[in-house]
Amino acid sequence: MKTAPDPSGLDPxxxxxxxxxxxxxxxxxxxxxxxxIFAGLFLAIFVIxxxxxxxxxxxxxxxxxxxxxxxxxxxxxSSTLVALGSVAAKEGARRRALVAxxxxxxxxxxxxxxxxxxxxxxxxxxxEGLIPGLGPAFPLQADGAQLFFxxxxxxxxxxxxxVLIGVIALAGAAVGVWRRWLKLPDNAPEVxxxxxxxxxxxxxxxxxxxxxYLVG
Amino acid sequence: xxxxxxxxxxxxxxxTAKETIRSWFLTIDHKRIALLYAAALFVFFFIGxxxxxxxxxxxxxxQGDVVSAEGYNRAFTLHGVIMVxxxxxxxxxxxxxxxxxxxxxxxxxxxxxxxxxxxWYVFMISGVFTLAAIWLGGxxxxxxxxxxLSAVYADGWVTLAILGVFISGFSSIFTGINFIVTTHTxxxxxxxxxxxxxxxxxxxxxxxxxVLATPVLAITLLLILAERAFGIGVFDxxxxxxxxxxxxxxxxxxxxxxxxxxxxAFGVISELVTAGARNRVFGYKFIAFSSLAIAILGxxxxxxxxxxxxxxxxxGIVFSFLSFLVAVPSAVKAxxxxxxxxxGRITLNTPFLYALGFIAxxxxxxxxxxxxxxxxxxxxxxxxxxxxxxxxxxxxxxxxTAFMGAVHFWWPKVTGRLYNEHLGRAxxxxxxxxxxxTFFPQFIMGYLGMPRRYHAYDPEFQVWHLLSxxxxxxxAMGYLLPVFYLGWSLYNGRPAGPNPxxxxxxxxxxxxxxxxxxxxxxxxxxREAYDYPKEDAYKGPLPRDAWREAEDDRExxxxxxxxx
Ligand code: HEM
Ligand SMILES: [Cu+2]
Numbered sequence: 065m066k067t068a069p070d071p072s073g074l075d076p077x078x079x080x081x082x083x084x085x086x087x088x089x090x091x092x093x094x095x096x097x098x099x100x101i102f103a104g105l106f107l108a109i110f111v112i113x114x115x116x117x118x119x120x121x122x123x124x125x126x127x128x129x130x131x132x133x134x135x136x137x138x139x140x141x142s143s144t145l146v147a148l149g150s151v152a153a154k155e156g157a158r159r160r161a162l163v164a165x166x167x168x169x170x171x172x173x174x175x176x177x178x179x180x181x182x183x184x185x186x187x188x189x190x191x192e193g194l195i196p197g198l199g200p201a202f203p204l205q206a207d208g209a210q211l212f213f214x215x216x217x218x219x220x221x222x223x224x225x226x227v228l229i230g231v232i233a234l235a236g237a238a239v240g241v242w243r244r245w246l247k248l249p250d251n252a253p254e255v256x257x258x259x260x261x262x263x264x265x266x267x268x269x270x271x272x273x274x275x276x277y278l279v280g
Numbered sequence: 281x282x283x284x285x286x287x288x289x290x291x292x293x294x295x296t297a298k299e300t301i302r303s304w305f306l307t308i309d310h311k312r313i314a315l316l317y318a319a320a321l322f323v324f325f326f327i328g329x330x331x332x333x334x335x336x337x338x339x340x341x342x343q344g345d346v347v348s349a350e351g352y353n354r355a356f357t358l359h360g361v362i363m364v365x366x367x368x369x370x371x372x373x374x375x376x377x378x379x380x381x382x383x384x385x386x387x388x389x390x391x392x393x394x395x396x397x398x399x400w401y402v403f404m405i406s407g408v409f410t411l412a413a414i415w416l417g418g419x420x421x422x423x424x425x426x427x428x429l430s431a432v433y434a435d436g437w438v439t440l441a442i443l444g445v446f447i448s449g450f451s452s453i454f455t456g457i458n459f460i461v462t463t464h465t466x467x468x469x470x471x472x473x474x475x476x477x478x479x480x481x482x483x484x485x486x487x488x489x490x491v492l493a494t495p496v497l498a499i500t501l502l503l504i505l506a507e508r509a510f511g512i513g514v515f516d517x518x519x520x521x522x523x524x525x526x527x528x529x530x531x532x533x534x535x536x537x538x539x540x541x542x543x544x545a546f547g548v549i550s551e552l553v554t555a556g557a558r559n560r561v562f563g564y565k566f567i568a569f570s571s572l573a574i575a576i577l578g579x580x581x582x583x584x585x586x587x588x589x590x591x592x593x594x595x596g597i598v599f600s601f602l603s604f605l606v607a608v609p610s611a612v613k614a615x616x617x618x619x620x621x622x623x624g625r626i627t628l629n630t631p632f633l634y635a636l637g638f639i640a641x642x643x644x645x646x647x648x649x650x651x652x653x654x655x656x657x658x659x660x661x662x663x664x665x666x667x668x669x670x671x672x673x674x675x676x677x678x679x680x681t682a683f684m685g686a687v688h689f690w691w692p693k694v695t696g697r698l699y700n701e702h703l704g705r706a707x708x709x710x711x712x713x714x715x716x717x718t719f720f721p722q723f724i725m726g727y728l729g730m731p732r733r734y735h736a737y738d739p740e741f742q743v744w745h746l747l748s749x750x751x752x753x754x755x756a757m758g759y760l761l762p763v764f765y766l767g768w769s770l771y772n773g774r775p776a777g778p779n780p781x782x783x784x785x786x787x788x789x790x791x792x793x794x795x796x797x798x799x800x801x802x803x804x805x806x807r808e809a810y811d812y813p814k815e816d817a818y819k820g821p822l823p824r825d826a827w828r829e830a831e832d833d834r835e836x837x838x839x840x841x842x843x844x
Binding site for chain 1: 387390393453456457460461464465466491492493496498500502506510511512519521525529532
């Protein structure tokens, strides 16, 4: 895979292999920064749970565990699809349809996740007055219950934004592969990176779910 | 590669290779981006300095007569926010880091040239937000944005300013990612990890901190923004929220962040010391690893900013102990610099004077840090001018002095010109005197009980405040003088030639200013870093007389040309 040095001088790499290594490393570092962002939130949730165990338990009781469980399942399946698609992408153009289908499927599952999160969960919480500043007055009395909900909204809200970005990226990759804007296997790394991002979104949720929904 | 011409042809010189304004704003050449950053930081420095001037003028008298209490709060917040987030944090990595990292590694550019340009634009956007907040009236939270003041009570343009700092974090993260990947993948053949210049090691350690710590700051600021905008109070005590949590998160970033400010300065000083002493670095690996050790330990000591906040006593003891530990790798560096100087062939040229000034200021600032890390002492001097003096010794005395040293050391490389040595040395000395006069009295008045962030004070402290304020014009001259003679050298300076200091390192093998793509051909490294000859084989003029030699070179070149 040796390519000639880019005559324009724009590309610092002489070697396609090394360029790929660099891109992969850059992507992993980027994912590490994302993980650190959520790590800050986890710390906040952990502190709240330690300071106000009762409030956290009571508040957590108001979360719809079965909805959360269903959503977890959606993300797990979508992550599997993405993994399949990324492997298939490496095999080249023959697998174009499979790659596009996997990614599109994953994007659809991600969209379903968002629809349930916002349409079912947030809506119910709005009606119960759990969202700060909206709906009726906050119903729970226990110390720290409101705090727990604040952290819940901060964490799941930020996560939802990531899901949205991920859905757009997955759908974009699916269309790109299908329409041959992304050529396989040349552009397999781009496909792989989109997949990696989605795995991060999934992993963050896998941690958020027990920490928020399964308290006590 | 060794016989690069004295002055490169226009088409090769990165400054003149493309001449339109557009080519500067769309450039992806790391050297030009470094200069874009330098221009931006120059502006920020003057805005931050204006805040400092207000502070020092107000403190001339014990009464609060120049500005109101609130005006004073806004002045020191402006000063702190600009100087920390928009000057010190990006200072060395984005300018000299950007310029030198690929050159020192033998690479054509950074790993992601477009990301590098993007990081400059992100930085500029964040700067515009923060400057707009200040222009519209400013804020009074201090640079640390402590809650609940920042989240609930403060009026003023807190949201806008925090948004600016939040966005600037991304430019930091981009730079960090770029440096790490570059160091891993773009080293020239033969450039093994232990042949890398120590400046590269320090940038590598700094980048690790940038990548791992900055996101924590980002989420912390994001939570404040959510608190201000939607009432999602995680830190709000009226909801049972925990302001201490804010401080933990904030210092988890900001203590490592002080190393973002100082680690690159260590790297610079290692370069200046070896080149100035014309001696191999003593204990190369110790210096390299101490950078990493500082970066790692730096993540474990944030709690020493919170000794007095009511965190548990045991936490306090652990943080105190760990803080003492950080002093060890810092001391390793200082000893190794001293050992490098010992038996070196020292020439007191301008960059080297700055380096010596740095070592003195840093050792003093570091020692006072150890004093602060002792629990009992910190209870006495916490939030006093003692702390102010401590961090100014390190962040301004050390880091900015190192930057000035870097400017004087690499100026001939960047611009291709030599400056006036006498004025250079004079400014290094002025800077040192002005700095000590400004900040040393602050240790004394802090120890005597002068609290920080007060705009009126007990008259017994006035004499110390007067001394401190008297130092600032001298300090300012130390910073301003170089602007004039360096500017003058751009048009009238003697051509520098590729290596005026006779220093080691790949960046000195290319012409000055370097060609657009850094090297004329493939680079191969066959020697250790700082491979200075045991006995100085070079019998010509000493580096301090570099200009004379450059003159000789030029005459020789002229003669050769005439003969042809
Ligand atoms: C080497 C670079 C260093 C830098 C750039 C630095 C910077 C700072 C800054 C900016 C602050 C004040 C924060 C504020 O606004 O409240 C500070 C405080 C402090 N520093 Fe350092 N420091 C350094 C080294 C050290 C070392 C080596 C130690 C301990 C061994 C240390 C111990 C402390 C302590 C205990 C405080 C808190 C004082 C208080 O607020 O009561 N520092 N430092
Ligand atoms: Cu600290």
